[in-house]
Amino acid sequence: MTATSSPTDRYVAATLRSLPERQRQDIEAELRALIADAIDDRREAGADADSAEREVLTGLGAPARLAASYSDRSLYLIGPEFYLDYLRVLKLLLSTLVPLWFVFFALVTFTDGSPAEVAFGGALYSAFETAVTIAFFTTLVFAIIERVSAVRTKRKATWDPSSLPEVRKKTGYFTELIGGVIFLAVIVIALVLAQTLGAVEGADGTKVGPVSSGLWESGVFYIALLFGIASISFHVLAYYTGWSTANAIANAVLVVLFAAPAIWLAASGRLLSEEYFSAVGWPGGENVIAVVVIVVVTLLTGGDAVDGFVRASKKRRTR
Structure with a gap:
């Protein structure tokens, strides 16, 4: 025959189950002492042992909630x-x-x-x-x-x-952040419209857009969009947590991961469709646009990376 566990044993086990292993021993000792003292107080007031134990455990609440308070975990x-x-x-x-x-x-x-x-x-x-x-x-x-x-x-x-905090101006960082979201949406919509509604008939009779068809169909566009969403999410996080050197470095890495492939594709002639620019009567136009893309991407991403370090530096000086 095996002895049945007491309500206190079951309560303590349920509380410790969701806590890190390194905390369990100390918290178990503390919790058992707390329960024992509370039971003794109720028994001295005239309650029987079973009723006193039940009242104490009920008063402590659900084990999961108590465990969350010990580990400082949000519920x-x-x-x-x-x-x-x-x-x-x-x-x-x-x-x-x-x-x-x-x-x-x-x-x-x-x-x-x-x-x-x-x-x-x-x-x-x-x-x-x-x-x-x-x-x-x-x-x-x-x-x-x-x-x-x-x-x-x-x-x-x-x-x-x-x-x-200082009163934020309406033209402050948060407004710039939302403006960046809208700017990204406008760029995405303009690019899709140019590739679909703006497509022209190529030499073989098929529709071609300004972006190289192989590149467009490969899914690179969606990866670039994902980088844009990730960058905006990162800036929202930094807005609330505050810029630090670590945040600035992480932002710079994210910028490089996006900018380097984009610049390489434009510089190597893999980004734009030569057939499209020939069809619209601008032979060699893809080279001009490629230079514009390289300059714009370099300025925007470089400015974003530098801005992160500037904000981190300002935060350190205000401490």
Whole structure:
């Protein structure tokens, strides 16, 4: 026969189950002492042993919640400190990007020969998918921010009026960040329109756009878009956690991973379609545009990388 475990044993085991191994021994000793003292107090007040134990364990609450308090782990996805910022960002992104995508999708579908009702229905469904995607990734970014230890420590510090931040101007960093999101969306839409609606008939009778067809069909465009989304997500994270040297280095690495392939593709002639520029009456135009692409990518990405180090330097000087 085996002895049955007591309610206290089961409660302690359930609490320790979700805690790191290195913490269990100390927390078990502390928790058992706490429960034993509370039971003794109730028994001295006249309660029997079983009732006293039950009351104490009930008062401690669910083991998972108690374990979370020991490990300082959040039991919510986005807490009250960031919830209003989360709503503000989410509303702004949904109110700008989703309508832009709806109009773009409907226009492309209708121009491609689909009936108006089909174009509208497809655009509506695509806009819904876009909204869900935006909501998911925005929530993910803020959930990560919620769990960054540096931010949580800063939020839990004793509040003092001297810690109030300077009033941000409407033209401040956050507005620039949202402007970057809209700029990315406009660039993506313009590129897709140029490659689809702006396509012309090539020498073999097929439609060709300004971007090399092999490159377009290879999925490189989607990888570049993913880098853009990742960069914006990183800047949102840095906006709330504060720029540091580590953040600036990580941002610079992300910039290089995007800029180096883009510049190489443009410089090697693999980015643009020579056939397209010949068809529109501008032979050699792909070389001119390639130079423009190299200059723009270099300036934008280089400026972004330098800006990260500048912000990190300013933060160090204000400490």
